[in-house]
Amino acid sequence: MKTLFARRPLIPVLILEIVLLSAPARLGAEDWPQWRGPLRNGVSGEKGLLQQWSKEGPRLLWQARDCGSGYSTPAVAGQHLYLLGNEGLEDEAVLALATADGKRLWRTRLGNVGQPNQEPKFPAARSTPTVEGARLYALGSDGDLACLDTATGQIQWRKQLRTELAGKPGTWAYAESPLVDGDHLICTPGGSEATVVALRKTTGEIAWKCPLPGNIEAAYSSPILAAVGGTRQIVQMLQKGLVGIDAATGKLLWRYDKTVSKFNANIPSPVFHKGFLFTAGAGTGGAILRLTAAAAEEIAFSPKFPTAIGGSVPLDDHLYGTTGQALVCTELATGTLRWEERALGAASLCLADGRLYLHGENGEVALAEATPEGYREHGRFTPPDAPKRKSPMEKAWAYPVVAHGRLYLRDHAMLWCYDLKTP
Numbered sequence: 001m002k003t004l005f006a007r008r009p010l011i012p013v014l015i016l017e018i019v020l021l022s023a024p025a026r027l028g029a030e031d032w033p034q035w036r037g038p039l040r041n042g043v044s045g046e047k048g049l050l051q052q053w054s055k056e057g058p059r060l061l062w063q064a065r066d067c068g069s070g071y072s073t074p075a076v077a078g079q080h081l082y083l084l085g086n087e088g089l090e091d092e093a094v095l096a097l098a099t100a101d102g103k104r105l106w107r108t109r110l111g112n113v114g115q116p117n118q119e120p121k122f123p124a125a126r127s128t129p130t131v132e133g134a135r136l137y138a139l140g141s142d143g144d145l146a147c148l149d150t151a152t153g154q155i156q157w158r159k160q161l162r163t164e165l166a167g168k169p170g171t172w173a174y175a176e177s178p179l180v181d182g183d184h185l186i187c188t189p190g191g192s193e194a195t196v197v198a199l200r201k202t203t204g205e206i207a208w209k210c211p212l213p214g215n216i217e218a219a220y221s222s223p224i225l226a227a228v229g230g231t232r233q234i235v236q237m238l239q240k241g242l243v244g245i246d247a248a249t250g251k252l253l254w255r256y257d258k259t260v261s262k263f264n265a266n267i268p269s270p271v272f273h274k275g276f277l278f279t280a281g282a283g284t285g286g287a288i289l290r291l292t293a294a295a296a297e298e299i300a301f302s303p304k305f306p307t308a309i310g311g312s313v314p315l316d317d318h319l320y321g322t323t324g325q326a327l328v329c330t331e332l333a334t335g336t337l338r339w340e341e342r343a344l345g346a347a348s349l350c351l352a353d354g355r356l357y358l359h360g361e362n363g364e365v366a367l368a369e370a371t372p373e374g375y376r377e378h379g380r381f382t383p384p385d386a387p388k389r390k391s392p393m394e395k396a397w398a399y400p401v402v403a404h405g406r407l408y409l410r411d412h413a414m415l416w417c418y419d420l421k422t423p
Helices: 018-022 161-165
Strands: 059-064 075-077 080-086 092-098 104-111 130-132 135-139 144-149 155-160 179-181 184-187 196-200 206-210 224-228 231-238 241-246 252-256 271-273 276-281 285-291 296-302 312-315 318-322 327-331 337-341 347-352 355-360 365-369 377-381 401-403 406-411 414-419
Touching: 075 130, 080 135, 092 144, 104 144, 130 179, 155 161, 179 224, 179 231, 224 271, 252 296, 271 312, 276 312, 312 347, 318 347, 347 401
Parallel strands: none
Antiparallel strands: 059 414, 075 080, 080 092, 092 104, 130 135, 135 144, 144 155, 179 184, 184 196, 196 206, 224 231, 231 241, 241 252, 271 276, 276 285, 285 296, 312 318, 318 327, 327 337, 347 355, 355 365, 365 377, 401 406, 406 414
């Protein structure tokens, strides 16, 4: 069995990084047009950002108090940002706000909130919209998938994953953020008829289905795109494990089930970087895999790898993310744990200009240096007017976003915008 500290030589792999394959066209380099940014790995290419914060944190530009309930992260494109929110259990919607001041531009209802009797109960909007040019793709928690006009919010086409594709969501309803891949839109209905599906992005017509045996539920992860050995793969975490699917045909290439969460909460999206794939499940552990054209080979597995809801980000040869108690830095090629630090405890994070932006489940925000040498904090603050929790189990779960020199933080109805350029 491979251990956390087992070392293996790095075999050169000819790959195209996910950004070259899936970054939506016609969007500026500083946009954050989809779940986890341009590359779907939580990394922003922005430079010239503040490297140290004052005691109060960066300058607050504005805050919006009417975003509705939910855990949706904003998608930022040009002068607009988009997110999902709900007012009660029968009105889940896409919202468009102006990045200049947070004023609402339009609101379009998608449907009801899915699985309202879930246990523990966290019924709310979850998905992050995906923006490509004049189109926006959004998935409601009840399975209402729609293509909208970004300027007006008018629906161009829609699909109901449960009723039209026999979809089967998990306990906490649909949570994934759709993936644009060329002419296709990738989403995960779950179930045995179309476990993962590719739709024509302009019409919603089915391009291919990948039915998997076992009537597998959709999980709460979002798909990514990777390419290795000349094969483009859709990589997605389902309730019974991670799968690799041929992006052109929908054929299943491989499966890996060791990181299935023991709490049945498969939430963190996989991360693809330099030929390595990282996957994790809460309460179980994480794994580093090396991809080939038709398989995923385990390099290392450990319960000490980052498994929290907030995901992981890669930089150079290392991976940063949190466990339930600490921020950790891991060497990707070997699985060697470089350091761990309590920091904010469990947190969601993104990376920009050599700094980690941590949004703790406790509501705190921190700036830390992304270095394998050790934890170095460069500022910490708590946003004002944080919402009241419906339950002690409910946390601040929305991921931070860095776009156009600004930091966006969402916590249910609250959305804060901070200036990352001006001291």
